[in-house]
Amino acid sequence: MDDPAIFQDRANAGARLAADLSHCRGRKPVALARVILAAPVAPDTMLERLRPLVDEIVCLGMPEPFYATGASWADFHEIADAKVGAALEKAAQRPHSVTPG
Numbered sequence: 252m253d254d255p256a257i258f259q260d261r262a263n264a265g266a267r268l269a270a271d272l273s274h275c276r277g278r279k280p281v282a283l284a285r286v287i288l289a290a291p292v293a294p295d296t297m298l299e300r301l302r303p304l305v306d307e308i309v310c311l312g313m314p315e316p317f318y319a320t321g322a323s324w325a326d327f328h329e330i331a332d333a334k335v336g337a338a339l340e341k342a343a344q345r346p347h348s349v350t351p352g
Contacts, residue, residue, distance in 0.1 A: 265297040272304040292323040 268288075275286050288301060289309040294317035298308055314323060321327035 265300060268297075269301055269304060272301060292320055293317070 272286060272288065285307070286305045287307045287309065288298075288305045290298075291310075292312040292314060293310050295313040295315070298310060298313070302308060312323060
């Protein structure tokens with residue numbers, strides 16, 4: 252079974268993300284051993300609300316004040332699902348240097 256991943260490009264959509272993370276934690280028949288929230292940018296208040304739902308948070312930036320995810324990028328245009336899927340497939344074919352555990 253592949254490890255599940257949730258992609259939410261707008262981490263400030265906290266209610267939806269909280270529901271997704273809760274679902275991962277209580278997943279049946281096998282609950283996930285670790286849940287990691289990774290976001291490019293997010294408001295610190297939202298990360299604090301989500302902290303109890305995850306084992307680890309990785310966030311590259313918490314701008315103050317936080318207006319919108321797109322405000323942190325010079326180019327925040329829509330990317331087609333097919334293009335994202337192709338990029339993930341290509342990345343999955345590369346050798347990984349991370350040792351599980």
